[in-house]
Amino acid sequence: MSEYAAMLLDDPIWLIAVKGLMIFALCVLLTLMAIWSERRIVARMQLRVGPNRVGPFGLLQGLADGVKLALKEDLIPKAADRVVFILAPIISASTCFLAFAVIPMTGKVILFGEETVMQLTDLPVGVLYILAAASVGVYGIVLAGWSSGSTYPLLGGLRSSAQVISYEIAMGLSFVAVFMCAQSMSTSDIVAAQSQWWNAVVLFPSFVIYVISMVGETNRAPFDLAEAEGELVGGFHTEYSSLKFALFFLAEYVNIIAVSALATTLFLGGPSAPPGLGFTESWLGGWFTFVWSMVKVFGFFFLFVWLRGTLPRLRYDQFMKFGWKVLIPANIAWIIVVATLRLMTQQGASQFMIASFTGGVVLAVLIAMTLYESSKKRSEEAARYLPDLPEPSFPVPALPTRKEVGE
């Protein structure tokens, strides 16, 4: 048990309650800020200004939107299953907060005279708990889609849940290497294990895969197929309005912040300062570490916005293919490499052995890539030749490229 975990154990009940309240307030506040900053940043990327009317710089736009949503008419479709229809947004909005319970947001600080860490609790299986909470959140989506009693929400709900579940696998696999490095699943241990090098550097492939899969996991652009307007209107929340829609909206943004915070914890050293700035960790009685964790979380949030501003939406089959045929196999291969390297160091293999193993892996990857490229080129060549088409008969005209393709 780490030092932090012991410290958290002797927290009095009232402190735990205060922390829970603070986490909730922080999440809601961050959501409001996230909505505002996302709209402002995307606007700037598109040479627009974005919301700048409500409050200074439009900062209160999120609040105004929330009030507007709350005052709107609350519709429940006739075909909807009323109980489940109402339950679904509640499941979504309540589970999204759960992940924050195990995320450390500061180093050691003093709160109301108690020495503690801004982290609600420290479970020995903290990260698994986050995965579990995220999985329960899927119920919100799938139940919302099903209970709406309408086609588009059903399709959108199925898509969303398929997407979240598939990317959760890639996500979970990218944790494995982290667990092996930290030899623990508790978030505070993982943060402590990164005191030398951040996992983002040591386990760079895991980091990349996690960042990709967290975008897929939160249904965000370019993986926001569940709300592909042209195909599915709004996806699973098409039939929702007023506060129930606001709950989904809240859940989406809290989820984004949660996966960003998780990425910060697992790969960027959590609340610890960036290398070279370690002296800042004692500023403000340790509270300055909160700034570092927020800076890192915002960095990930900016990445989300940047992706949204840059990339077009993927096709559903491409997205699934990418998840199952690229991310998951690559992740498994990487885990095997990490495990082998770990075992070799533990059993005292020589430097030469480790170096030659690494070289062999790199060589194998290069060969695989070359083979893949050439096979792709060959299949593309083949695709250029169309089979013999029937002679055009009026009123169907000949295909324009028919002659050229045959040549």
Added chain:
Amino acid sequence: MSGSELQPKRSDAIEKAAAQSVPATGQEPSGFFKQLQGFWVTFSTMFKKPLTIEYPEVKPEVQPRFHGRHQLNRYEDGLEKCIGCELCAWACPADAIYVEGESNTSENQVSPGERHAKVYQINYLRCIFCGLCIEACPTRALTMTSEYEIADDKREKLIWEKEDLLAPLRKGMLPPPHPMYPGADHHTYYRGEIKESHPSQEVKQ
């Protein structure tokens, strides 16, 4: 007999176009780093000046020949140019203009010549700002201004009457009705030879 059968219209346009075109090979894979260029585009755009015009605070400059709201012009002595001919109403594709003409009398001389508009209405709920009315106007009585803030909250308010559309009286202009400039007729007015009102025009007859 084959004449009863539908025959395709012969044209070699498609064949010609096909001969010139290069067959598509599907998605051309571009390099990984080339794809990353898009990220730089959006990132660098953030630091450019936005194109947005903060409208209610900053009024945009419109083009010189902007089609804004209409105006009924006056001659330099204040008489109206509109002769109530209804050509604008006839030209209007949206049927937005309603004109009722009336004869000028010596007591009620509103415009030079024989006739003037008793009623002149433009319905801005219908107007499409095409400017065909301006082209139709034989006396340049009807022109368009660069004013574009016409929106209102009542349908009735969007039917503009003659008083709303008439150009303001400038220096040297007298509010009609008043007699024409001494010794002038509508030709003189039309040629623009009347530069200001004459003291005798104010005299009520």
